[in-house]
Amino acid sequence: MSTVTNLVYLLAAVLFIFGLKNLSSPRTARRGNALAMLGMLLAIVITLFDKQILDFTHIIIGLIIGGAIGVYAAKTVQMTAMPQMVALFNGFGGAASALVAYAEYVRLSGPPGMDVLITMVLSVLIGTVTFFGSLVAFAKLQGIIRGAPIVLPLHHVVNGFLLLVALGLGGLFVFDAPQGAFLLAVVVASTMLGILSVIPIGGADMPVVISLLNSYSGMAAAATGFVLSNSVLIVSGALVGASGLILTEIMCKAMNRSLANVLFGAVGTDGGGAVAGERRPVTEYTPEDAAMVLESAQSIIIVPGYGLAVAQAQHVLHELATILMERGATVRYAIHPVAGRMPGHMNVLLAEANVPYDMIYDMDQINEDFQNTDVALVVGANDVINPAARYKKDSPLYGMPILNVDKARSVMIIKRSLSPGFAGVDNELFYDPKTMMVFGDAKKVLTELVHELKG
Amino acid sequence: MTASIIVSIYIFVLAIFVGFEVITKVPPLLHTPLMSGSNAISGITIVGALISAGAGHSGLSTVLGTLAVICATINVVGGFLVTDRMLEMFKPAKKGTSQP
Numbered sequence: 250m251s252t253v254t255n256l257v258y259l260l261a262a263v264l265f266i267f268g269l270k271n272l273s274s275p276r277t278a279r280r281g282n283a284l285a286m287l288g289m290l291l292a293i294v295i296t297l298f299d300k301q302i303l304d305f306t307h308i309i310i311g312l313i314i315g316g317a318i319g320v321y322a323a324k325t326v327q328m329t330a331m332p333q334m335v336a337l338f339n340g341f342g343g344a345a346s347a348l349v350a351y352a353e354y355v356r357l358s359g360p361p362g363m364d365v366l367i368t369m370v371l372s373v374l375i376g377t378v379t380f381f382g383s384l385v386a387f388a389k390l391q392g393i394i395r396g397a398p399i400v401l402p403l404h405h406v407v408n409g410f411l412l413l414v415a416l417g418l419g420g421l422f423v424f425d426a427p428q429g430a431f432l433l434a435v436v437v438a439s440t441m442l443g444i445l446s447v448i449p450i451g452g453a454d455m456p457v458v459i460s461l462l463n464s465y466s467g468m469a470a471a472a473t474g475f476v477l478s479n480s481v482l483i484v485s486g487a488l489v490g491a492s493g494l495i496l497t498e499i500m501c502k503a504m505n506r507s508l509a510n511v512l513f514g515a516v517g518t519d520g521g522g523a524v525a526g527e528r529r530p531v532t533e534y535t536p537e538d539a540a541m542v543l544e545s546a547q548s549i550i551i552v553p554g555y556g557l558a559v560a561q562a563q564h565v566l567h568e569l570a571t572i573l574m575e576r577g578a579t580v581r582y583a584i585h586p587v588a589g590r591m592p593g594h595m596n597v598l599l600a601e602a603n604v605p606y607d608m609i610y611d612m613d614q615i616n617e618d619f620q621n622t623d624v625a626l627v628v629g630a631n632d633v634i635n636p637a638a639r640y641k642k643d644s645p646l647y648g649m650p651i652l653n654v655d656k657a658r659s660v661m662i663i664k665r666s667l668s669p670g671f672a673g674v675d676n677e678l679f680y681d682p683k684t685m686m687v688f689g690d691a692k693k694v695l696t697e698l699v700h701e702l703k704g
Numbered sequence: 705m706t707a708s709i710i711v712s713i714y715i716f717v718l719a720i721f722v723g724f725e726v727i728t729k730v731p732p733l734l735h736t737p738l739m740s741g742s743n744a745i746s747g748i749t750i751v752g753a754l755i756s757a758g759a760g761h762s763g764l765s766t767v768l769g770t771l772a773v774i775c776a777t778i779n780v781v782g783g784f785l786v787t788d789r790m791l792e793m794f795k796p797a798k799k800g801t802s803q804p
Contacts, residue, residue, distance in 0.1 A: 258751075261748075265748075266722060268741070268745075269723075269724050269730075269738075269741070269742065269745075270729075272716075272730045272741065273726075273730055273731070273732055274731075274796040275731075275733060275734060276796075277736055278791045278794065279788065279791040281741075282784060282788050283788070283790055283792075285784070286744075286747055286784045286788075289744070289747070289748065289750075289784070290744070292751050293749075293751065293754070295756065296751040296754045296755065297750060298749075299758075299782075301754060301755050301759045301762045302754065302755060302756060302759060303759060304758055304760045305758060306756065307757040307766055307769065307770040307800060308757050308758045308770075308773060311753070311757055311770045311771075311772075311773025311777060312773060312777050314774050314777075315774040315775065315776065315777025315778045315781065316777050316781050317778070318778045319777060319778045319781030319782030319783075319785065320781055320782070320785060321741075322782045323781070323782045323785035323789065331736060331790070334740075334786060335739055335740050335786075338740065338744070338778065338779050338782050338783050338786075339743050339745050339779075340775070341747075341775040341778045341779040342743060342746045342747050342776070342783075344771075344772075344775045345749045345750065345772045345773075345776035345779060346746075346751055347751050347776065348753070348768050348772035349755075349768075349769070349772045350751040351768055352751070352756035352764075352765045352768035352769045353756065354770060355738060355761070355762060355764050355765040356714060356759065356761035356762060362709075381706075406723060426773040446777075459739070460739070460769070463742065466743065466746045467746045468740070469749075471716060471748050472751055473770070474712070474716075475709070475712055475716075476752075477752050478708055478709075478712060479751065479752065480712070480750065481748060482749060482751070483712055483715050483716050483719065485718045485745050485746065485748040486716075486748070487715075487716050487717075487719035487727075488722065488723040488725055488745065489718055489742045489743070489746040491719075491720045491722075491723025491724050491725045491727060492723055492739075492742040493728050493739075495724065495729065496735060496738070496739065497727060499732075524769070524796070554725065571749075586732060590738065591735075591736060592732070592736060592738075592739060593732060593733065593734060593735030594736060596732070596733045596794075597736045597737075597793070600790070600793040600794045600795070601793050603793075603795070605795055605796050605798070606733055606795070608795060608796050608797065611731075611732050611733075614781070615802060617739035618796070621706075626786040649746045655761075669787070671706075
């Protein structure tokens with residue numbers, strides 16, 4: 250690698266860091282993304298001048314195919330489908346790292362150093378796990394395979410065994426003989442490991458899984474950087490690895506669960522289960538009655554959840570909020586960190602519906618204000634508002650920080666049925682005398698509310 | 705252990721610290737764009753992929769390299785574009801206007 254190439258790589262790494270730094274505020278975030286893009290462009294262009302490249306045919310083919318797929322996917326994906334899109338892109342990043350490491354093995358000339366072999370195995374292993382894990386996450390989020398945990402007998406034993414096999418084969422490859430068969434066997438073992446480690450994880454735990462896979466894709470890139478002794482790969486991989494780890498930790502904290510519990514707990518249902526035990530009376534409101542309640546409310550906090558994304562109701566929700574504001578009410582949005590299927594999922598949906606970001610509050614910013622609020626309007630959220638998390642020690646939700654919706658003067662919940670949330674736990678709040686249940690599809694109910702308030 | 709791998713490990717560890725410093729400052733509001741944007745950055749493997757695809761060593765390494773270029777380009781192009789699409793939507797409240 251020439252000095253010029255190395256310096257341009259350094260510049261690219263610096264641009265990546267500045268790009269991420271600019272993401273600390275929504276005002277500068279777009280510029281930050283542009284800086285990172287510029288860094289990537291510089292790194293790609295300078296690489297094309299590398300003397301090792303003799304033939305551009307395959308490069309051009311690859312860039313065209315990949316570019317076309319990337320542009321198409323990015324332009325057409327719906328904001329509600331963002332979690333699976335990110336999972337898929339992530340998987341391709343992991344696959345690329347594994348493929349580069351494998352190609353590097355194929356074109357080895359002369360006996361490589363042990364450090365190269367070790368990082369080669371790691372890159373192939375992590376990259377393959379990332380790719381297949383991400384594919385499973387994509388399939389679950391897209392509804393191709395069911396979202397509920399799929400658990401095999403002795404699942405964790407099998408996974409542990411697979412990891413040992415992959416590492417053992419890698420060890421043979423490094424210390425015994427760098428034969429292709431061993432590396433190929435590592436690929437097979439990591440493929441199974443990638444699939445089997447994500448398949449037992451249920452829908453609402455997806456934010457953790459996606460964050461973790463994000464981190465893996467960074468680690469895979471860094472490992473490939475070690476193989477190629479390429480510092481820009483190492484720096485970028487480390488940045489992404491750190492980012493994914495931070496998000497993973499934030500998500501786990503927001504559910505009060507350890508990473509091990511998320512990965513191995515197989516918690517959850519598909520969210521459609523029947524309510525256990527006898528039916529208790531609830532206070533049911535029609536949209537007309539609900540509209541009258543909202544009409545007289547001075548302060549409203551809206552709590553969106555995954556159900557909002559499913560019903561694609563973000564636009565009509567904000568239409569309702571706008572009408573209420575025009576009538577003089579204070580309206581704010583409260584977002585739980587794990588609402589939706591990936592970190593920040595709800596924020597993106599609301600941004601799409603033109604909700605100004607200064608109307609959107611994080612849990613810590615707004616939780617004290619519920620007690621002074623007339624109506625907490627819950628749309629498609631369940632577990633993140635379940636008061637059982639505070640006191641019911643045997644509940645799977647126990648200890649999870651929740652939005653204090655139950656402290657509001659009254660609570661209005663728009664929901665299709667009384668079915669429990671993802672955790673499969675009944676919600677006390679539904680039966681609280683101050684809770685108004687409005688049954689129906691979120692989009693339909695909100696449209697009726699808008700109609701009532703306009704009329 | 706060669707000297708270069710030690711230098712690489714230094715770079716790796718220090719970059720992780722930089723990552724932690726920079727990324728803890730990203731507000732939850734922007735966590736999805738952070739994820740898709742950082743995702744695109746991890747597509748930097750493309751520089752390795754370009755060399756594998758273009759070096760013309762053997763049939764297999766060219767095939768693997770070309771596949772790697774495809775995967776990495778999807779990751780890079782798709783990741784950055786979708787991040788830009790999202791970030792474009794984040795707007796503060798304009799005084800005096802409620803909806804466009």
